[in-house]
Amino acid sequence: MLLLAVDTATPAVTVALHDGSSVLAAESQVDARRHGELLLPAVDRVLSEAGVGLGAVTDVVVGVGPGPYTGLRVGLATALSFGSALGVPVHGLCTLDGLAYASGLEEPFVVATDARRKEVYWARYADVRTRLGDPAVDRPADLAERVAGLPVVGAGAFLYPASFPDARAPEHQSAAALAGLAAELLAAGRGEDFLPPLPLYLRRPDAEVPKNYKVVTPK
Structure with missing residues (x-):
């Protein structure tokens, strides 16, 4: 192998x-x-x-x-x-599972990465190998109460310390x-x-085709 x-x-x-x-x-x-x-x-x-x-x-x-x-x-x-x-x-x-595995934590915890737009991608874990539910994207302030008391692994935790006071490594x-x-x-x-090798976006890309754009046709 x-x-x-x-x-x-x-x-x-x-x-x-x-x-x-x-x-x-x-x-x-x-x-x-x-x-x-x-x-x-x-x-x-x-x-x-x-x-x-x-x-x-x-x-x-x-x-x-x-x-x-x-x-x-x-x-x-x-x-x-x-x-x-x-x-x-x-x-x-x-x-997120890779970050969870690298954390080495033996207690329930959360992984949060930067999703931009002042949001994080996140998931809750029972241990380093067991994710509880599907990943999601939310604003840190909306998660603070739901994950209170849990360590939070990843860059999202370090970006938003007010919402995730117990930030843990690895960051990346x-x-x-x-x-x-x-x-x-x-x-x-x-x-x-394993998952299919397909992108897990959770939301639409930032770049989109403009709506109601002007169509120019040859005369």
């Missing part, structure tokens, strides 16, 4: 290679505006550090969000391209954690727990 994991659903452009037992190499860069520019060079460096070629990859793992439209689709398109070129399966995982997504979670699921034969 050789898992290549990528995630661009958050400002972190993150890549990791996992052999089913441990992480062989990993890299993360936080830059919300350069996902497309940074991802493929990061993949090359991770493969080089591990001393393997892309053709040795047996599975591709990708974070499906929730996340903003532009960044999220970079990772998904790349993962699907690798899967198609190599003829290997592409496994989707919720980005790690493909290493995503790969570790995927390796556990595959080893346990729990392939049904």
Whole structure:
């Protein structure tokens, strides 16, 4: 087993290679505006550090969000391209699940990432492997009472300390954690727990076709 994991659903452009037992190499860069520019060079460096070629990859793992439209689709398109070129399966995982897995918390908690527009993507967890319900997007102030007393993992917690006073690391997504979670699921034969490699937006993209635009026809 050789898992290549990528995630661009958050400002972190993150890549990791996992052999089913441990992480062989990993890299993360936080830059919300350069996902497309940074991802493929990061993949090359991770493969080089591990001393393997892309053709040795047996599975591709990708974070499906929730996340903003532009960044999220970079990772998904790349993962699907690798899967198609190599003829290997592409496994989707919720980005919030990767952050939860990396937290190491052994108590109920929440994961919250920046959704922009003064909102967060969030989900509640019983433990690092068990999400309670589907991810959602809400304003932090509207969540404060609902998650009071719970640790909150992720960048959303650090952005809105008044609503999430018990902020916990990690702040940013790690493909290493995503790969570790995927390796556990595959080893346990729990392939049904993966998601389709399709974007989880939770809301419509910021850029839309204008309504009632003027149509110009040739004379």
